[in-house]
Amino acid sequence: MRRTLNALYLGCGMLAAASIVAITALVMAQVTANIIDRIAALVTGRAIGLLVPSYAEFTGFFLVGASFLALPYAFRAGAHIRVGLLITALPPGLRRVADIWSLMVGLALTVFAAWWAVDLTRESIVYGDRSAGLVPVALWIPQSAMALGLIVLAIALADDLVQAVRGRPLSFDGIEPEH
Incomplete structure (x- = not known):
């Protein structure tokens, strides 16, 4: 199970990286x-009149994908902003309670956001929503990247919550924040 979850988090990170490459x-x-156009004009x-x-x-759609698909991988890598100064000052028992509380609140908010992202995606499919542009794109495609990223983030939060309740180390334990 651990291998499968880690592969899922890594897969999301790789899709996020691929989105950044696509933007580039x-x-x-x-x-x-634009350069060819200017040279031709000179x-x-x-x-x-060349354009993509x-x-x-x-690029906006890929940015949404990169942002949301990176969330689970970044969470597991300890890259999200945490109030480490406060948490590390707590005694181990209170720190565990604070971690469990934080993970529960984060999980609840993420499940709520994922629920609405999935509903938004479903509505875009039902109503056939398309982007306004030279190339109309079915909006459920970029919206599904947002929904997937939030769903997998919820899984990552639940994963760490189970570890915290069991008294095991969390994915981001031992990772020092950069100053």
Whole structure:
């Protein structure tokens, strides 16, 4: 089970990284098109009018994917903002209670957000919502990345909550915050 969960968290992290690569590729393609356009305008006196259709929308969709799909991996890696100064000052028993409380609140909020993200995605499918742009995209596609990221974050929070209740180390224990 541990291997499966770790693979799930890593898979989300890899999809987030792939989204960043896609953003970079799209922006580079549009910048290259702009450069070619300017050179053509200098040489011939007329711009060609090159563009990557809907690149702004696509990069926005990939940014949503990168942001939400990175959440579970970043949580497990201890990259989320935590109030470490307060928690580390607590005695071990109170620290465990604070960790359990924090994980329960985080899990409740994440499940709530995931529920609404899934409902939003479902509604986009039912109503056939599409993006406004040169290339209309079914909105359920980028919305599903948001829903998936939140669902897997909820799983990661539940995973650590079970560990905390059992008195075992949490995924981010021993990871010192960067100053």
